[in-house]
Amino acid sequence: MRNLKVFIFSLMLYLALVAPTAEATVHFGGQITKIIGCINFGVIYARLGPPRGGPYIWSPTITKTYSFGPPSHVGQWLLGNAGPSYYCIERIYPLTVHPGLLILMMGSSR
Amino acid sequence: MSSIQKKLFIILITPVIVIFIIITVFALSIITQNNKKDIVYKGGTANSMRINRLPTKDIFTSANKPNNVINKVNTLLNSWQNSTKIKHSAYTPDPTNTSSTFGVDTEIQKDVPKPPQDSTKQDNEQFNPWDLIPNHSKQIQSKKPDNKAKNPVKITIKTYGNTYGSTIKKYAVQFGNQNKIMSDLIDKKYDESSKKSVLNLAQQYIELSNELLKINGGDALHSSGQKLANAYKNVGLATKNLTLYTDDTDTLKRLYTYNSVVEDFTKKYLDFSTLFGAYGVQFSEGEGGDIFMPPM
Known part of the structure; x- marks a missing residue:
C-alpha cells in the first residue's frame, strides 16, 4: 500500500515536471547560466538553470521583449514562453551551432 | 507547591499579566481616539459647533x-x-x-x-x-450582470479554434520535445537514429498541415488558419532538409533556411492566436483552443 502511494506520488511529480513540454508553447523561467551572442542576425542564446531551465534563443525580430530587455549577462533571470526549435550559429569555421527554443515573449531582471 | 515552583510561576505569570494590561490600555486608547474624531460640518467641526458625535x-x-x-x-x-x-x-x-x-x-x-x-x-x-x-x-x-446574448460569429470562431487546436494537440508536435530531437541531430553527428527521429518529426508536421487544411468554417479566421497550416508544412519540409547533411557550408545554408521558415511560422502562429483575442474569443483551460491563449 505504501509502495503504491509512493508510486502515485512519483507519477504525479513526474507528470508535473514533464507537463510543460507537452504544451504548444513552453513556459520557462530561470537564471542564465550560459549566454552566447550568435552570428545570425543578433540572435542570443541563453541556457537557463532551474526552476524551468533549458536552452532558449532570443530573436530581435520575433521575440516580444518586456522589461528589462534581452538576455545580457549570466545570473540574470528570464521568464516567458517559447515556441519551436531554432538554431543559434556561434561559429562558421568550424561550424558550431546551438539549438534552443525560440523565445516568443519574455521579461528579464536587471 | 515548593518555593522554586512558586518563583517559577511568578516569573512566568508576571509578563503575561503585564502584556495583558498593555494590550487593554492600548485598546482603550484606540477606542477613545475614535470617539474623539470630529465630524466636519459647514462652518466648523462638530465639537466647535457643539453638535456632538451623534450616531x-x-x-x-x-x-x-x-x-x-x-x-x-x-x-x-x-x-x-x-x-x-x-x-x-x-x-x-x-x-x-x-x-x-x-x-x-x-x-x-x-x-x-x-x-x-x-x-x-x-x-x-x-x-x-x-x-x-x-x-x-x-x-x-x-457590478451588473452581463446579459448580452452570445454573438454567433464568436461561436463560429470559437468552434473553429477548438477544432484547430485539438488537431494540433492530436499530432503532438510539441516544441519542448522537438528541441531534444533537433539537439540530438547535431550532438550525434547526424547518425541514423537521430536522422530517423528528425524525419519522423518532419512527417508529423506535414501530416498535421494536411489535416489543418481540411478544417472548414471560422469565416473570419479561415484565411489565417490556412496560412498557418501552410507554415506548418514549410517547417516540416525545412526540418526534413536538415537531415540531408553533406558538408558544413551546405548545412549552414540549410540552417539559415530552417531558421527563416521557423520565424515565418512563429509570426503566423502569433498572428493567428492574436486574432481570437481581437474577436473577443477566449478559451478556458482544457479546451482545444487553449493553446492560442497567452500564458498566465
Missing part, C-alpha cells in the same frame, strides 16, 4: 436635531421623490403627502417611493437612487 440613528430621532442636517435630508428626499414622480408615475406618492410639511422622523418609510422592480433599462439608467448618496462607491453600481 446616524440619533440624528433622526433626537429632539436636539440640528437644522442643517434636517434640511439636507429633506432636500435629498424631495429630489428623490420629484425625480421618481416624473419618471414613474405609477409610484408617485399621494398628492396630499407632497406638501412642505414632509417630516423626516415619521414619514420616511411611508412616503419615500421605492424604485420600480420591473422598470425598463432606460429608466434605471436615468434614475439611480445610489446617486443621491455622496461618496458611494461607483464599483458597486457597476
Whole structure:
C-alpha cells in the first residue's frame, strides 16, 4: 500500500515536471547560466538553470521583449514562453551551432 | 507547591499579566481616539459647533436635531421623490403627502417611493437612487450582470479554434520535445537514429498541415488558419532538409533556411492566436483552443 502511494506520488511529480513540454508553447523561467551572442542576425542564446531551465534563443525580430530587455549577462533571470526549435550559429569555421527554443515573449531582471 | 515552583510561576505569570494590561490600555486608547474624531460640518467641526458625535440613528430621532442636517435630508428626499414622480408615475406618492410639511422622523418609510422592480433599462439608467448618496462607491453600481446574448460569429470562431487546436494537440508536435530531437541531430553527428527521429518529426508536421487544411468554417479566421497550416508544412519540409547533411557550408545554408521558415511560422502562429483575442474569443483551460491563449 505504501509502495503504491509512493508510486502515485512519483507519477504525479513526474507528470508535473514533464507537463510543460507537452504544451504548444513552453513556459520557462530561470537564471542564465550560459549566454552566447550568435552570428545570425543578433540572435542570443541563453541556457537557463532551474526552476524551468533549458536552452532558449532570443530573436530581435520575433521575440516580444518586456522589461528589462534581452538576455545580457549570466545570473540574470528570464521568464516567458517559447515556441519551436531554432538554431543559434556561434561559429562558421568550424561550424558550431546551438539549438534552443525560440523565445516568443519574455521579461528579464536587471 | 515548593518555593522554586512558586518563583517559577511568578516569573512566568508576571509578563503575561503585564502584556495583558498593555494590550487593554492600548485598546482603550484606540477606542477613545475614535470617539474623539470630529465630524466636519459647514462652518466648523462638530465639537466647535457643539453638535456632538451623534450616531446616524440619533440624528433622526433626537429632539436636539440640528437644522442643517434636517434640511439636507429633506432636500435629498424631495429630489428623490420629484425625480421618481416624473419618471414613474405609477409610484408617485399621494398628492396630499407632497406638501412642505414632509417630516423626516415619521414619514420616511411611508412616503419615500421605492424604485420600480420591473422598470425598463432606460429608466434605471436615468434614475439611480445610489446617486443621491455622496461618496458611494461607483464599483458597486457597476457590478451588473452581463446579459448580452452570445454573438454567433464568436461561436463560429470559437468552434473553429477548438477544432484547430485539438488537431494540433492530436499530432503532438510539441516544441519542448522537438528541441531534444533537433539537439540530438547535431550532438550525434547526424547518425541514423537521430536522422530517423528528425524525419519522423518532419512527417508529423506535414501530416498535421494536411489535416489543418481540411478544417472548414471560422469565416473570419479561415484565411489565417490556412496560412498557418501552410507554415506548418514549410517547417516540416525545412526540418526534413536538415537531415540531408553533406558538408558544413551546405548545412549552414540549410540552417539559415530552417531558421527563416521557423520565424515565418512563429509570426503566423502569433498572428493567428492574436486574432481570437481581437474577436473577443477566449478559451478556458482544457479546451482545444487553449493553446492560442497567452500564458498566465
